[in-house]
Amino acid sequence: MNAIVALCHFCELHGPRTLFCTEVLHAPLPQGAGNGDSPGQGEQAEEEEGGIQMSSRIRAHSPAEGASAESSSPGPKKSDMCEASGCRSLAAGHPGYISHDKETSIKYVSHQHPNHPQLFSIVRQACVRSLSCEVCPGREGPIFFGDEQHGFVFSHTFFIKDSLARGFQRWYSIIAIMMDRIYLINSWPFLLGKIRGIIDELQGKALKVFEAEQFGCPQRAQRMNTAFTPFLHQRNGNAARSLTSLTSDDNLWACLHTSFAWLLKACGSRLTEKLLEGAPTEDTLVQMEKLADLEEESESWENSEAEDEEKASVVPDGAEGRELTKCPADSSLLSDCGNWQPRKASVFKSLRHMRQVLGAPSFRMLAWHVLMGNQVIWKSRDADLVQSAFEVLRTMLPVGCVRIIPYSNQYEEAYRCNFLGLSPHVQIPSHVLSSEFAVVVEAHTAPRSSLHPIGSEDDQSLSKYEFVVTSGSPVAADRVGPTILNKMEAALTNQNLSVGVVDQCLVCLKEEWMNKVKVLFKFTKVDSRPKEDTQKLLSILGASEEDNVKLLKFWMTGLSKTYKSHLMSTVRSPTASEPRN
Numbered sequence: 001m002n003a004i005v006a007l008c009h010f011c012e013l014h015g016p017r018t019l020f021c022t023e024v025l026h027a028p029l030p031q032g033a034g035n036g037d038s039p040g041q042g043e044q045a046e047e048e049e050g051g052i053q054m055s056s057r058i059r060a061h062s063p064a065e066g067a068s069a070e071s072s073s074p075g076p077k078k079s080d081m082c083e084a085s086g087c088r089s090l091a092a093g094h095p096g097y098i099s100h101d102k103e104t105s106i107k108y109v110s111h112q113h114p115n116h117p118q119l120f121s122i123v124r125q126a127c128v129r130s131l132s133c134e135v136c137p138g139r140e141g142p143i144f145f146g147d148e149q150h151g152f153v154f155s156h157t158f159f160i161k162d163s164l165a166r167g168f169q170r171w172y173s174i175i176a177i178m179m180d181r182i183y184l185i186n187s188w189p190f191l192l193g194k195i196r197g198i199i200d201e202l203q204g205k206a207l208k209v210f211e212a213e214q215f216g217c218p219q220r221a222q223r224m225n226t227a228f229t230p231f232l233h234q235r236n237g238n239a240a241r242s243l244t245s246l247t248s249d250d251n252l253w254a255c256l257h258t259s260f261a262w263l264l265k266a267c268g269s270r271l272t273e274k275l276l277e278g279a280p281t282e283d284t285l286v287q288m289e290k291l292a293d294l295e296e297e298s299e300s301w302e303n304s305e306a307e308d309e310e311k312a313s314v315v316p317d318g319a320e321g322r323e324l325t326k327c328p329a330d331s332s333l334l335s336d337c338g339n340w341q342p343r344k345a346s347v348f349k350s351l352r353h354m355r356q357v358l359g360a361p362s363f364r365m366l367a368w369h370v371l372m373g374n375q376v377i378w379k380s381r382d383a384d385l386v387q388s389a390f391e392v393l394r395t396m397l398p399v400g401c402v403r404i405i406p407y408s409n410q411y412e413e414a415y416r417c418n419f420l421g422l423s424p425h426v427q428i429p430s431h432v433l434s435s436e437f438a439v440v441v442e443a444h445t446a447p448r449s450s451l452h453p454i455g456s457e458d459d460q461s462l463s464k465y466e467f468v469v470t471s472g473s474p475v476a477a478d479r480v481g482p483t484i485l486n487k488m489e490a491a492l493t494n495q496n497l498s499v500g501v502v503d504q505c506l507v508c509l510k511e512e513w514m515n516k517v518k519v520l521f522k523f524t525k526v527d528s529r530p531k532e533d534t535q536k537l538l539s540i541l542g543a544s545e546e547d548n549v550k551l552l553k554f555w556m557t558g559l560s561k562t563y564k565s566h567l568m569s570t571v572r573s574p575t576a577s578e579p580r581n
Contacts, residue, residue: 001183002179002268003264004119005021006127007256010131010170018112020257023119024106025109097253097254101265108265110253126150126153135157136157141157142155144184146181148179151178152178154195155174157172160246161209161210162240176195187271198259205248209248281511282559286398286560288562289561348462350392351488352502357462362467367485368485369438371485372547372550376420377428378390378440378441379440381424382443400558401555404417407422408421408426409423410426428440435472442467442468445465482548483542488506491505516541516552
């Protein structure tokens with residue numbers, strides 16, 4: 001997390017002061033910053049904490065980095081420091097602390113003040129505000145403040161017991177500063193809990209020291225027996241003690257560095273950015289609804305099976321060796337049922353592949369019937385071929401408009417399916433063959449004399465078939481057709497576009513026309529507008545042609561139940577509550 005965590009203190013001599021801060025370094029340390037790793041820089045204390053390697057005294061302390069540097073340093077001058085280290089965390093010459101995150105190659109550096117002048121100014125301003133004007137009622141608790149220029153701050157103020165301080169307590173705060181307001185607000189519960197834990201530990205240690213000092217030498221009675229002295233004189237003679245003295249913990253700053261470094265790492269890991277693609281598409285909603293229906297059916301089926309098992313306690317004679325099957329009793333049809341066994345077969349790979357195999361005119365006729373919602377009947381002995389063809393053709397339609405019976409031994413009516421696979425022997429009713437609302441594709445075995453390679457290896461595997469596309473209403477070559485069909489063919493014929501790019505083009509085209517379907521549905525079904533207004537709307541949508549209107553009406557059946565019910569409820573509820581004139 002790109003943030004700075006700091007511990008601040010309100011000094012009675014100098015006001016708000018930054019005691020200790022931990023920042024994140026993504027870039028390598030400046031030249032000479034790692035000189036402390038070499039021998040001669042002092043002992044190093046290292047430990048492993050959640051994948052972070054903790055090291056102390058490993059940074060060379062250059063004059064520009066010292067907490068008590070000259071005027072070129074962003075830190076406060078030496079004359080502003082408390083003599084008893086009340087405003088100081090690390091001793092003069094202390095190199096600070098650094099942690100190496102092996103997983104991300106990020107370094108967490110702790111010292112009294114940030115080295116960068118701009119960061120020092122931001123931390124300094126946040127420190128002053130957290131211990132002066134931006135405080136909670138009671139002066140102890142969390143608060144949020146900040147702006148775009150100086151960053152946003154999570155601040156938690158608290159008191160530490162001190163037997164020598166005025167009121168027997170001193171005022172501190174822990175602040176977290178970052179430029180991302182939303183991220184910081186979303187991290188509020190996490191930061192509050194973890195920082196509260198650090199504060200409780202500090203207050204617990206200080207309370208033990210306070211109680212021990214009060215037991216040995218009660219300050220309240222001593223002050224009451226002492227002659228009155230002006231507060232300013234007493235304050236100058238009783239400078240603030242350091243936090244290590246108040247808690248009696250010599251390793252306090254190393255522990256705080258460990259806690260602050262872990263806090264920055266954990267807070268940055270718990271929230272991740274995700275790409276939001278907006279509201280779910282109609283295909284997604286329909287798939288979710290179908291999945292829910294399947295789950296309900298499976299539950300009811302399991303319940304019915306359990307009941308049947310309880311009832312079927314007696315098995316009829318001769319039934320032990322029988323096997324239930326959905327295949328018809330006719331022995332001539334048993335071979336067709338066997339086609340469902342998985343095997344390698346000639347299949348269609350994509351719409352472009354199908355167009356190349358069928359030919360441009362036959363493919364256009366087939367695609368036109370698919371988009372219009374007419375029944376597509378595919379007759380072949382190869383069930384895998386039929387199934388692959390339907391898997392390719394269904395990509396042209398919204399999910400809600402697809403109703404498939406992949407392979408059947410009898411004809412099924414159009415209201416049950418718009419994609420129907422049949423065995424070669426199945427007779428199709430004559431009224432269907434002559435109907436303008438159906439198209440039949442027959443896959444015959446090609447004569448050996450006509451076998452020839454078509455193109456790629458996939459095409460050659462299909463060269464053993466001859467495909468005949470017939471319909472009672474063939475699409476004329478000069479017919480304009482629906483707009484989406486023309487755009488699809490333009491994408492399929494563009495050889496510069498890969499199959500993956502063509503698939504994305506189809507997705508975009510379907511979304512574009514589904515949006516038009518939604519507008520038309522609301523306009524006609526919800527608002528019940530007259531035909532004249534509907535014609536004007538179709539002209540605005542660029543879908544006033546006959547084929548486009550038929551396509552929109554068919555695709556309207558593919559809208560999800562969720563969208564329809566939501567639209568009806570949101571549109572009708574305000575009108576019901578309108579007052580009458």
